[in-house]
Amino acid sequence: MALIVQKYGGTSVANPERIRNVASRVAKYRAQGDRIVVVVSAMSGVTDNLIKLAKEIMPLPSEREMDMLLATGEQTAIALTAIALHALGVDAVSLTGAQAGIVTDGVHTKAKIQNITPKQVHALLDAGKVVIVAGFQGQTPEGQITTLGRGGSDLTAIALAAALRADLCQIYTDVDGVYTADPRIVPGARKLNEISYDEMLELASLGAKVMQSRSVEFAKKFGVVFEVRSSLNDNPGTIVKEETQSMEGVVIRGVSLDKNQAKVTLVSVPDKPGVAARIFKALGDAAINVDMIVQNVSHGSGSPATDLSFTVDKPDLLKAAKVIEGLRNDVGCREVISDEKIGKLSIVGVGMRSHSGVAAKMFDTLAKEGINIGMISTSEIKISVVIDLAKGEQAMRAVHAAFLDK
Ligand code: ADP
Ligand code: ASP
Ligand code: MG
Numbered sequence: 001m002a003l004i005v006q007k008y009g010g011t012s013v014a015n016p017e018r019i020r021n022v023a024s025r026v027a028k029y030r031a032q033g034d035r036i037v038v039v040v041s042a043m044s045g046v047t048d049n050l051i052k053l054a055k056e057i058m059p060l061p062s063e064r065e066m067d068m069l070l071a072t073g074e075q076t077a078i079a080l081t082a083i084a085l086h087a088l089g090v091d092a093v094s095l096t097g098a099q100a101g102i103v104t105d106g107v108h109t110k111a112k113i114q115n116i117t118p119k120q121v122h123a124l125l126d127a128g129k130v131v132i133v134a135g136f137q138g139q140t141p142e143g144q145i146t147t148l149g150r151g152g153s154d155l156t157a158i159a160l161a162a163a164l165r166a167d168l169c170q171i172y173t174d175v176d177g178v179y180t181a182d183p184r185i186v187p188g189a190r191k192l193n194e195i196s197y198d199e200m201l202e203l204a205s206l207g208a209k210v211m212q213s214r215s216v217e218f219a220k221k222f223g224v225v226f227e228v229r230s231s232l233n234d235n236p237g238t239i240v241k242e243e244t245q246s247m248e249g250v251v252i253r254g255v256s257l258d259k260n261q262a263k264v265t266l267v268s269v270p271d272k273p274g275v276a277a278r279i280f281k282a283l284g285d286a287a288i289n290v291d292m293i294v295q296n297v298s299h300g301s302g303s304p305a306t307d308l309s310f311t312v313d314k315p316d317l318l319k320a321a322k323v324i325e326g327l328r329n330d331v332g333c334r335e336v337i338s339d340e341k342i343g344k345l346s347i348v349g350v351g352m353r354s355h356s357g358v359a360a361k362m363f364d365t366l367a368k369e370g371i372n373i374g375m376i377s378t379s380e381i382k383i384s385v386v387i388d389l390a391k392g393e394q395a396m397r398a399v400h401a402a403f404l405d406k
Helices: 016-031 046-057 063-087 119-126 153-163 197-205 213-222 245-249 275-285 314-331 350-354 358-368 389-403
Strands: 003-008 035-040 092-095 102-104 113-116 130-134 137-139 145-147 168-173 194-196 226-230 238-241 254-258 261-270 290-295 305-313 335-339 342-348 375-379 382-388
Touching: 003 016, 003 153, 016 035, 016 063, 035 063, 035 119, 035 153, 046 063, 063 092, 063 130, 063 137, 063 145, 092 119, 102 153, 113 153, 119 130, 130 153, 153 168, 153 213, 153 226, 194 197, 194 245, 197 213, 197 238, 197 254, 197 342, 245 350, 254 389, 261 275, 261 314, 261 342, 275 290, 275 305, 275 314, 290 375, 305 314, 314 335, 342 389, 358 382, 358 389, 382 389
Parallel strands: 003 035, 003 168, 035 130, 092 130, 102 137, 168 226, 194 238
Antiparallel strands: 102 113, 137 145, 226 238, 254 342, 261 305, 261 335, 290 305, 342 382, 375 382
16 A cells, blocks of 8 residues: 655646546545545645735735735645545545644745654544645744745645655646646657756756755655656656666756846945855845856956846845845945846756756857847756846747757
């Protein structure tokens, strides 16, 4: 008898018919004798709507209250899923993240899981029930409700699979696996049969929202092999697992585009020791993740100054701008410019480690499309460039064609 964790995303529970469809799939596995833990997200659009509502009232709402608000989305979905299972005569019970024993730190809206004590889950499984757990949420040791960052139900599923030592972890979504690029943007994208944790992690952190990046990090750390597959058909999906030797043969595994970044530029900051440290410490203290950083060559001779640009997630832009404004007099910069119209295009593949000329080919492809590169960053297995948002999709298709079209 296998223990299976199945996660269903927002589109998979978007309406009563889809929820019934999820219930039938769960019932089918249950009928084979498997023990099943189901993790569900909020119905699609619900989280976005709740955020919109709050921001209509106030542009920077309290993060504690945001968690209180957003957690309701998943709570609705678990109860409806349990009801759909009852309608099929399957014994099922829903649990909030807190009831499932998910304990997090207190960083509201992007809390980290500290530990999971799934006592209730075990007891309910032992009693023969299907257990439905609310994704995306947890509770601090003091009992405050927290959420795990957008797309966080993936993390709930993977962390529960690790804590329960599940035999199988299946992530059901609206595509039948991980593709070489977002199939909605690149018609020629191909489904991958397997992908390494590192490649999936890079793709996910660089904009492929098919998996939340923190969930992949967690899976790698705890060795949770998982499958991404469709809730709408029975096609085999994509297995995400440790790298194998054969994976190195492929230079580029995928292309991703992150439209969710914004750039902040500090114009004319003093070019002297300690300035960058002050800026990035203040951002870090405000729990803002900074991604790319570019510092221009110094200008001026007496007291040299430089321009410093960095990127943050778009939802953090207001907060970042506020932090920088607070530092402005202290640090002494002339102007702060925010730019939301950027896209970050990346190519990813473990094979890059052993192949050369990859960056040149990417830059050449963009040049031929007349697309200017604003910032560049690389790692062993990825190359990212910041470009004009309006040209992002065109760039993605061109780069996919250069590296991945058959
Ligand atoms: P869920 O609600 O199930 O969590 P998401 O909307 O978060 O689903 O993620 C699935 C979506 O991810 C797909 O509809 C697809 O458009 C998008 N996506 C982006 N990049 C990729 C990729 N490389 N492979 C597959 N899907 C991708
Ligand atoms: N409902 C949350 C979100 O929209 C979590 C998730 O879908 O995984 O981000
Ligand atoms: Mg998702």
